[in-house]
Amino acid sequence: MLSERLQLKLFVEPAPHFEIEALIPAFHGWIREKRLAELVIDVVDYSHVTNGPGVVLVGHASDFYFGDLDGAYGLMYSRKRGGPGADARLEDALRRLVNGARLLEQDPSLKLKFRTNEATLRLTDRLHAPNDDATFASTKTEAEALFGRIYSGASVQTEHLIEPQGPLGVRIKTSTAPTLDALLEKLGGPPQD
Amino acid sequence: MSATTWKEKLAGSVREDWAREIDVFETQIDLRKKGKIEERLFAETRLRRGTYGQRYDNGQRNDGEKTQTLPFPSGELTKGPVTMWDAPGMQRIKIPFGKLTAAQLDMLSELAEEYSDQILHITTRQDIQLHFIHIEDTPDIMRRLASVGITTREACGNTVRNVTACPYAGVCNTESFDVIPYANAITFFLLGHPDTQDFGRKFKIAFSGCKDEPCGLTNFHDAGAIARTRIVNGQVQRGFEYYVGGGLGAVPYPATLFDEFLPEEELLPITQSVCRVFSRLGERENRARARLKFVVKKLGIEEFKRLVLEDRATLRPDERWSSFLNDLHVTDEKPLKPPMPIGPGPYPAGFEAWRATNVRPQSQLGYVTAKVTFPLGDFTAKQGRALADLARRYTGDAMRATVEQNLLFRWLPEADLPAFYAELASFGLGADGADTITDIVSCPGTDTCKLGISSSRGLATELRKQLSVISETLAPAAKDLLIKCSGCSNSCGQHHVADMGFLGVSRNVNGRRVPHFQLVVGGQYRSNAASYGLAIGAVPSKRVPEIVKRLTDRYIGEKLDGETFQSFIGRIGKKEVRKLVDEMNVIPPYEQDPSFYSDWGDPREYTIGDLGVGECAGEVVPIVQVELAGSEREVFEAQVLLDEANYPGAAERAYSSMVQAAYALAREKNDQLSRDPEEVLREFRKYYYDTKLFFDPFSGGKFAHYYFAAHEDRKAAGASKEGAHQLIEEAQLFVEAAHQCYTRIGSALP
Numbered sequence: 001m002l003s004e005r006l007q008l009k010l011f012v013e014p015a016p017h018f019e020i021e022a023l024i025p026a027f028h029g030w031i032r033e034k035r036l037a038e039l040v041i042d043v044v045d046y047s048h049v050t051n052g053p054g055v056v057l058v059g060h061a062s063d064f065y066f067g068d069l070d071g072a073y074g075l076m077y078s079r080k081r082g083g084p085g086a087d088a089r090l091e092d093a094l095r096r097l098v099n100g101a102r103l104l105e106q107d108p109s110l111k112l113k114f115r116t117n118e119a120t121l122r123l124t125d126r127l128h129a130p131n132d133d134a135t136f137a138s139t140k141t142e143a144e145a146l147f148g149r150i151y152s153g154a155s156v157q158t159e160h161l162i163e164p165q166g167p168l169g170v171r172i173k174t175s176t177a178p179t180l181d182a183l184l185e186k187l188g189g190p191p192q193d
Numbered sequence: 194m195s196a197t198t199w200k201e202k203l204a205g206s207v208r209e210d211w212a213r214e215i216d217v218f219e220t221q222i223d224l225r226k227k228g229k230i231e232e233r234l235f236a237e238t239r240l241r242r243g244t245y246g247q248r249y250d251n252g253q254r255n256d257g258e259k260t261q262t263l264p265f266p267s268g269e270l271t272k273g274p275v276t277m278w279d280a281p282g283m284q285r286i287k288i289p290f291g292k293l294t295a296a297q298l299d300m301l302s303e304l305a306e307e308y309s310d311q312i313l314h315i316t317t318r319q320d321i322q323l324h325f326i327h328i329e330d331t332p333d334i335m336r337r338l339a340s341v342g343i344t345t346r347e348a349c350g351n352t353v354r355n356v357t358a359c360p361y362a363g364v365c366n367t368e369s370f371d372v373i374p375y376a377n378a379i380t381f382f383l384l385g386h387p388d389t390q391d392f393g394r395k396f397k398i399a400f401s402g403c404k405d406e407p408c409g410l411t412n413f414h415d416a417g418a419i420a421r422t423r424i425v426n427g428q429v430q431r432g433f434e435y436y437v438g439g440g441l442g443a444v445p446y447p448a449t450l451f452d453e454f455l456p457e458e459e460l461l462p463i464t465q466s467v468c469r470v471f472s473r474l475g476e477r478e479n480r481a482r483a484r485l486k487f488v489v490k491k492l493g494i495e496e497f498k499r500l501v502l503e504d505r506a507t508l509r510p511d512e513r514w515s516s517f518l519n520d521l522h523v524t525d526e527k528p529l530k531p532p533m534p535i536g537p538g539p540y541p542a543g544f545e546a547w548r549a550t551n552v553r554p555q556s557q558l559g560y561v562t563a564k565v566t567f568p569l570g571d572f573t574a575k576q577g578r579a580l581a582d583l584a585r586r587y588t589g590d591a592m593r594a595t596v597e598q599n600l601l602f603r604w605l606p607e608a609d610l611p612a613f614y615a616e617l618a619s620f621g622l623g624a625d626g627a628d629t630i631t632d633i634v635s636c637p638g639t640d641t642c643k644l645g646i647s648s649s650r651g652l653a654t655e656l657r658k659q660l661s662v663i664s665e666t667l668a669p670a671a672k673d674l675l676i677k678c679s680g681c682s683n684s685c686g687q688h689h690v691a692d693m694g695f696l697g698v699s700r701n702v703n704g705r706r707v708p709h710f711q712l713v714v715g716g717q718y719r720s721n722a723a724s725y726g727l728a729i730g731a732v733p734s735k736r737v738p739e740i741v742k743r744l745t746d747r748y749i750g751e752k753l754d755g756e757t758f759q760s761f762i763g764r765i766g767k768k769e770v771r772k773l774v775d776e777m778n779v780i781p782p783y784e785q786d787p788s789f790y791s792d793w794g795d796p797r798e799y800t801i802g803d804l805g806v807g808e809c810a811g812e813v814v815p816i817v818q819v820e821l822a823g824s825e826r827e828v829f830e831a832q833v834l835l836d837e838a839n840y841p842g843a844a845e846r847a848y849s850s851m852v853q854a855a856y857a858l859a860r861e862k863n864d865q866l867s868r869d870p871e872e873v874l875r876e877f878r879k880y881y882y883d884t885k886l887f888f889d890p891f892s893g894g895k896f897a898h899y900y901f902a903a904h905e906d907r908k909a910a911g912a913s914k915e916g917a918h919q920l921i922e923e924a925q926l927f928v929e930a931a932h933q934c935y936t937r938i939g940s941a942l943p
Contacts, residue, residue, distance in 0.1 A: 005307060021794075024794065024795070024796060025796040028256070028257065028795075028796055028797060031254075031256055031261075032256040032257060032258060032261075039263065039264060039265070039266075041249060041254065041263055041280075041281065042248070042249060042254065043795075044310065044324075044325075044640060044641075045640075045650075045651070045654070045794045046310075046312060046571060047654075048568040048569055048571065048654050048657070048658075049312065049568065049571050049572065049573060049621075050620075050621025050622070051573065051575070051576075051620065051621045052311070052312070052571070052573050053310060053311045053312065053573065056310050058281060058310065058325050060263075060265060060266065060279055060281075063310065063325075065310075065311075069311065069573065069575065080308075080327070081327065082266075124306050124307045125307060126303060126307065127196070127197075127198070127199055127202060128197075163575075163578075164578075164582075165299055165302075165303075165578050165581075166575070166578065167303075167306060167307070
């Protein structure tokens, strides 16, 4: 994947009494307790913005968003800089995302349940990954291979999310929905940096 | 072969001089990384390009329990004093008079998406800010902005900042004429001008088309120009009522009239000379006294004007002074569609309420303006693209960022309003309530600002949430109230000119730090922010919504016909408001309700560490608190005397409050200290100023200077209302600084 900047999101099952502000203490806890291997710095509350980034855990090389930018709540991992080489970027992002989602699922105060059979991917680097058919084709190939492998041979479907002027967006759907634990194990466990 | 850098990709599509400036800046970044540029010089260099630091950029962050070091990969490399290289920063983007094209909004959205956190933030000076930016991304951000005609040059630093103007200019029903061609001319005339490169502090300019509306806010700018016309020999002559030396900041000053009618051809040269005099005579050492307002005050307007006119006479003529007058239509907007009256309906749900607050008729029949309200000035990259698309389809390039942190669409055919609204609502931007009690202005505060003391955005979010629920049941006069919040005394949230303003402070309560906000009332937004409110007293953050409700209820219940909130406060007197504040000042013990000890939207305990409660603190601290509370009381009494037109008395009381605050601290070091003002000052200076114990990391000793100056001038300060008002503001800040000093000392106790 040529784009160093990418965003990968998993969605949560709708919860009737869920309040997004609950993510604020959760993310603060991640910083305080050093729950992530990577450097995370602060928590920003954008819950006042409709269909916005929600609550953001800002890091140095990457951020975590819990919001409804795509119209549905979920956790988005956003790689901003650094990270592994082009061949390993998507897998690294998936690993960090699944690790983050698992931490949220394990937080009893949140009562969140992720559905793992759908993800969205955005390449937020218009220079190296313009939103065109060629970029989509190469991204599709890479995403299908990775998800097929991590999801143990499940069938994978990809769809080009069309948004004029937007970055390249891809919806990824899988025929199975493994647990986050199973996915993380397959991905090599929590990132250690 | 495709481009591998933005520099390659955009080659030829960026103005040559702007491209060169950005290349130079990129080189400076490289040189700083190699240690070949001194950090202070680099800091000023990046600030002049609008590249700021942010909270925690010193590499330290309190997680609510302890201070953690942030191990940034670049180690000890800095981008300014105590500013780590890798720490996320803020990019301020100047948008002259807030005018945005669809292509520019698309680009800003791309940048927010690729380099920031998806959010575009409109400031109270019509800029746009992106947060959490890495310094090494800024050259590409600047190139991409330059490719759509935006420069960040002089967005910060000691320069001419963004030139602001009424967002209705050109379509307004009350303006004398469209000020935009003039604002445009002065923007690019002064940008990079040699006479504006050596200021001791920033310089802000604002334009207004009329005197009575708030839109231009000329009263608190270094230079403010209000459009005027006059008839000379049967000909209409254009000019400006021209003001100088206004400013908010910690101590707000109203602008002073420089010229009742400055002819249009003199606007640029006179402003150039104002800049030159400011550059020559402005303070350099003491930043707290470096704005133009202090020069004007020190010299007096007559002497200042004499110096400006004397300088003006020496200027080498510049064709740019008047060449723009040959085509005053260069900034005109062309409507996309013909005018058309609105149809009979039915209209989409919510449309009528939105239309009532967010839509205004233009001076051009059949066209309206429509304001898109952004909570806290924030909107997403995706919403930005959708707004750009709306502009392309409904209005053309006719958008303006406003100082209320919203976006104004102009040249909208009235007939298109329902469809326009329906589309806005479809992407979450159909909120009504523009310029009402729910349209709360806030600076970034503790969210991202290094100077923030309390969470202004957290408070604004909470107030908006609570007020939105009840807004439909509020009386019209209550709906019209304006609330503005600042995270500290620097007034970026413009709290002085709200009906109810709030500025963040902190207090020590039983050995713990508690977030508070000072309540500011009596300000006036209309008439270009004609008068400033004063702080009544500090309220715990968590009780601010309650005081807003109680003040609003009381206003609605007791107001006379047509009485504004400002007049109401004047009639009932500040003592009555103070009673409310005092009632709100009951804070439960931490063990009973810890929520008071955290700020809005931030669950971390609001503390700088474990405060000492040992023997020393247990005995001595309460005495300090009593003295500091006494000094606060004296500041309030000074306000009451001011309201009673006892200006010498008000000034004397304000000064006395400073002495008491200084005494409170100095007595810690010298328990034999008398209350003799000379001795108090001497001992305070010796133990707190000379040792820098009183200094805070950002303001240094500036608040102590207020005390020293008041001591020097105490016999003359109260001669005028303005003098007494200013002294009260300064006393408020000194007392507040004494509180902070005491807290720092307390936190250092074993």
